[in-house]
Amino acid sequence: MSRTTLDLWVGFFVAVGLGALLFLALKVGNLASTSSGETYPIYAKFDNIGGLKVRGAVKSAGVVVGRVTEIRFDPEAYLGVVTIQVDARYKFPRDTFATINTSGLLGEQYIGFEVGGDTAMLKAGDTIKKTQSAVVLEKLISQFMFNKAAEDDGGKK
Amino acid sequence: MDNGLTRALRQLGAQFNSRIWRLGFAARFFLAIMLHSGTSLRRIHLTIREIYFTGVLSLIIILVSGLFVGMVLGLQGYDTLARYGSTEALGVLVALSLVRELGPVVAALLFASRAGSAITAEIGMMKATEQLSAMEMMAVDPIARVVAPRFWGGVISMPLLAALFSAMGVFGGYLVGVQLIGVDEGSFWAQMQASVDFREDILNGVIKSFVFGIIVSWVAVFEGYDAEPTAEGVSGATTRTVVTSSLAILAADFVLTAFMFTGT
Amino acid sequence: MACSVLLESCAVNLTGVPGVNMSQESLVEIRDLNFTYDSRPVLTGINMTIPRGKVVAVMGISGCGKTTTLRLIGGQLKPTSGEVRVGGQVVHELDADGLYALRRRMGMLFQFGALFTDMSVFDNIAFQMREHTDLPEAMIRDLVFMKLHAVGLRGAHSLMPTELSGGMARRVALARAIALDPMLIMYDEPFAGLDPISLSIVGELIRKLTDALGASSIVVTHDVQESLKIVDYVYFVSEGKIVAEGTAEEMKHSTVPYVHQFIWGEADGPVPFQYPARPYGEELMERAAQRG
DSSP: OOHHHHHHHHHHHHHHHHHHHHHIIIIISSTTTSOOSOEEEEEEEESOOTTOOTTOEEEETTEEEEEEEEEEEETTTTEEEEEEEEETTOOOBTTOEEEEEESTTTSOEEEEEEOOOOSSBOOTTOEESEEEOOOOHHHHHHHHHHHHHHHHHHHHO | OHHHHHHHHHHHHHHHHHHHHHHHHHHHHHHHHHHTOHHHHHTHHHHHHHHHHHTGGGHHHHHHHHHHHHHHHHHHHHHHHHHTTOGGGHHHHHHHIIIIIIHHHHHHHHHIIIIIHHHHHHHHHHHHTTHHHHHHHTTOOHIIIIIHHHHHHHHHHHHHHHHHHHHHHHHHHHIIIIIIIOOOHHHHHHHHHHHOOIIIIIIHHHHHHHHHHHHHHHHHHHHHHTSOSSHHHHHHHHHHHHHHHHHHHHHHHHHHHHHHSSOO | OHHHHHHHHHHHHHTTOTTOOOOTTEEEEEEEEEEEETTEEEEEEEEEEEETTOEEEEEOSTTSSHHHHHHHHTTSSOOSEEEEEETTEEGGGOOHHHHHHHHTTEEEEBTTBOOOTTSOHHHHHHHHHHHHOOOOHHHHHHHHHHHHHHTTOGGGTTOOGGGSOHHHHHHHHHHHHTTTOOSEEEEESTTTTOOHHHHHHHHHHHHHHHHHHTOEEEEEESOHHHHHHHOSEEEEEETTEEEEEEEHHHHHTOOOHHHHHHHTTOSSSSSOSSOSOOOHHHHHHHHHHHHO
16 A cells, blocks of 8 residues: 555544544533633532532523532531632622522532622622522421321321 | 472462563563654654554444444433433433443454454564564664554554544434434433533543553554464464453553542 | 685684684684573584685584574674674674664575565565665665666565565565675575575575675575585584584585585484484383283
8 A cells, every 4th residue: 555545544544533532522522511711719608518519510590600610528617618610701799699409300410599689799719608508308308208297296186 | 189289389380470570571561662662753654554554444343333332322221211211311321431431441442352463463473474583683673663653553543443432322322312212302412511521521531542552552562572483372462462451451441430430 | 815815714713723813804703602592502612704705604404503693693692601703893792772783784584584574575675775774765766676686576576575486585585685785694594495496596696696795694504505506615513513614615525424414415324313212122122011
């Protein structure tokens, strides 16, 4: 085989291989959606983070506005501290309400921002004051059953 | 009886010794390849030639296998997910299993049996027919001229082949899941994109396939270079390449997975 | 001039005082060479002198250490003791660069040619020129065709080694061995497995190329008839020792039993027909006793 046809084939191979990588990155992965632009960190403390994971989405009005980058435990307050990188394009009021939600019944957990009315905006390094912890399914069920039992007791009386 | 026992023990010891000796030799050989890699980079055409033989000629088997593995994943994944009523997660399942595990591992196993064995057989035959010796006598270092380009050709080809395998597999999963079974196309892609992270999943997969490329190429060139210079020796070395590199791939996969995908 | 020196060196060597003749004209000097492989002595006390411009044969039965001698000269093996000097340099004391520099001036024809099977005839011969020189491709082309013409295979330049007959492959290998006009050409069994016509072609080529290049040749062979026609001087090796040496003519009339057996191809002699074993009669008696 001559040198040029060989080069042609290898060039084709490398191009197709890189194309496949690009396909994986853009179409399969989230490289396109995670705008590699500027972000700023915000902290939020939760009593219970539930099943929240690093890389979890942060949504406001259903739109992804940031990602969870770190989760650690505050040993003094006994709270979970979540670091959020928020897209620099978006600003949120100081009294934004952070909740941990679940997409669907068994889906992934994400942080939702419910926007308040404060005129001052959150700055890099600020901590969100108002948070609501994850809904733990077992707690919910046991609560429901206790209530039910209490109701039954009341009915007997 | 006692005599037989000592003989067996001695044999075991000798075998163990020779294994360790070979491992040391292989490590030294790896170092020699690194030191003599200048030629294969300076005269890039030597390496391009080997990319043709290892990469381009493995394309068909990789593409076809990738497609079928993806289609099987689509069928099996749908069947399992349907029990939990979350069939729209099919895209996630197909993509994550391919990008993280099946792409790099299965592509590397195929690569070992397609290209690795060919490299071993070629270098082994060159040794058996004194071509390597002749090269040495012509003042050309066979490690720089023959071994290193084949090694680098394999190392470069492997990640590209693994990416092609994964991409083809995702396409296969799409064909079966969306076109055949009728999973919603929008949620298939959207859920996939939401859950597959570029750095955590795709890049780690690429790193895996790069490591596997080094393993397969190293084993292949070493077994060829170390082969007994006879027909039986070369065929034995070819078999050893496939067995050793397959086991090494799976073991390395476990170690890499443990490092990469835990703690998040 | 060269001839008289040769005779001189022969005379010296024949008188059994090796090492005295360190004349400028000898290209390869081997002194008290010993080589042991896995504690088995392969060569013991070898002394040889290869003068410039001459063809020297090293003969002996298979496995007597002839090929090992070539590998020691080429520096692929290191002697256990003693030394090999090529062009005044002690081979085993050279570092890797020095050894490679020396090898560029050596050519070697391997037993079955050892042509690179993944290259065409042309590329095989151009191999060393491309590796070691920066010659433009046009000049390499001219040189390769010159070499191929010398062995009569200019027309076969585009063939692959697998398409060549045994004799043609040997001639291509010969052209490759002389690609860089070496000062020393070594032939490892150049006649093995050739038909009579190819055999005499290769024999004549060895002689002609040596003379044309002014190089020295070492032919390791067990083909007596062909090699005695072309060589100037012969060393006979048996069990790792030199048992006889002299010019081709002297060897033909040698009375050394081993040489006589070798040259005339007798089945029995100093090299026994039987592999070492106990007397057959004894063994038969024993077996009979066991059965009985």
